[in-house]
Amino acid sequence: MGTHLVAVVGRPNVGKSTFVNRIVQSNEAIVHAMRGVTRDRSYHEADWNGEHFTLIDTGGIEMGDEDAFQTSIRNQAFTATRECDVILFLVDGQTGINADDEEVARILRRSDVPVILVVNKIDNPQREENVWEFYKLGLGDPYPVSAIHGTGTGDLLDALVDVLRTIPAREEVEEEAINVAIIGRPNAGKSSLTNMLSKNDRSIVSDVAGTTRDAIDTMAYHDGKAYRLVDTAGLRRKSQIDQDVEYYGFVRSMRAIDRADVVLLVVDGTLGLTDQDQRVAGFALERGCAMVIVLNKWDIVEGAEAKERVRDRVAEKLQFVKFAPVVAVSALTGKNTQRIWGAIDTAFENYGKHVSTSKLNTWLADIREFGHTVTSGKRVLKLKFATQTGDCPPQFTFFANDPDLVNDNYERYLENRLRKTFDFTGTPIRIKFKRKE
Known part of the structure; x- marks a missing residue:
């Protein structure tokens, strides 16, 4: 299946992660009222009217600020704009245009990638007159939306899909990794x-x-x-x-x-x-x-x-x-x-290792011959049979006459012997015991 990449950019706290979560219909992106919550870029799958695309959530862009993170956040965001097919530029309809919006818009106007201007936080349709000032950014018609309530997102997604369908899709290969x-x-x-x-x-x-x-x-x-x-x-x-x-x-x-x-x-x-x-x-x-x-x-x-x-x-x-x-x-x-x-x-x-039942029971015969077991009064633990019942991680089930006799020390003993014989470096193993008369 083909796919497109769509970058969501804007200054801090305009609602990018809330918008991403609204479009992908999940809570994948972390959302908080604190500015600067998103720092790295993250990828989220979405579709609309049969068109599959990937949204790239980015950190808030502040052009003049050079704190401990801002340069890296800005670089991450602009990397997303270079690798994507369409840019969604989010601005805040409640606070209006500020200097960072104007500077980002100036950079995006020079981009070869199509840009769609999204005015967020238009939670009340009567506030749509707030949208008109954003024409000054020179990025075409602004789309008013409310990421919190979902209003306006349908029209925006229709417009986005219309643009995406004019762009050749990337071939998406599900990679074994x-x-x-x-x-x-x-x-x-x-x-x-x-x-x-x-x-x-x-x-x-x-x-x-x-x-x-x-x-x-x-x-x-x-x-x-x-x-x-x-x-x-x-x-x-x-x-x-x-x-x-x-x-x-x-x-x-x-x-x-x-x-x-x-x-x-x-x-x-x-x-x-x-x-x-x-x-x-x-x-x-x-x-x-x-x-x-x-x-x-x-x-x-x-x-x-x-x-x-x-x-x-x-x-x-x-x-x-x-x-x-x-x-x-x-x-x-x-x-x-x-x-x-x-x-x-x-x-x-x-x-993912699997040990055959025949090898496992040959190993178990050696364990029995060695004679180390658990006793309680006249009760003596006898392991009858073993088989691997799962992997990732490997799981082994031992059938015994009296599983209640098994203690932590004996379980560790069996695990150590399993590891020494079959080499399970790097992976935990699970051991279970079941009754077999």
Whole structure:
């Protein structure tokens, strides 16, 4: 199926994300009254009258402001205008034209891409006279809409589709890719790693914790394989999330983990392992994801002893995900980041591994012969049969005479023996026990 890209641009707080959510009929884009909530560009599927297109939500453009983020936000927004087929330029019908609107309009008039002017926040039809002043922007007829109530969006979408149908559609190929969620505490270097692996500046990078607020998908390619990298907002304990925006970013991050095959847990090597890192690893383990631990900023951890201490702490505190390989890198310089690809591939291969029932029961015969089991009084646990009952992650079911006898130590013993024999590096495994007389 063919598709078109449609960029939604404008200054902060004109309602771009609310507009995107209205058109795609979901709450994919984070919406909040705080200005500057959207920072990276994000992509959302939509259709109207049988015409499929992708909306690109962008951060608010402020032409004169050079704060910690604004230059990157502006670059992200204008990148979207260069890659799209049509631009929807949103302005605020309640506040009228300001200097940023005029400057953005001046840039868009020089663009080769068709521009449709959208006057948002016309919540009352009697206010439509507010629209006429926007003719001064020189971008043709303005379309009055209310993103909150949906009024006027039908006429706008009719006009958009009329333009799209004059533009050759891009061929949309559903690409087989490994889904990789890049997770970790705030400011661990997730966006830098995403940009380094994908070889572009898809995510905004800053020293300010919490820069990424949404889950950002980026395609990357290595040795002929495709990877869908998802840069997520920094995860922290819910009780420490004191802004609505950050909470919604947390929810998006959890959704990204839910659809991930492999997670890269990024740990700030200069801080060592924190309680937050443990919690984040726990989130991924609960959801059954394969995992690679990335020790980032390794180039500024001074001395072999300091590095050894960090590795020892990781081994100690992340014992519950000891199946995950550890790769030490510098996302900023790119040092050793190539090693991550091999770790991802190994984890993904084992995540989908299937062990035949015959091999599994040959292995089980060796376990029985070794004689290690569980007893309680006259009751003795006997494992009769085993089979793999699931994958992604691998799941094994053991049929036993008395499953109630199984304790945590014995389950860990079986898991360790399974891993030693069949190699499940990088992936959790699930074990269940059922009664068989």
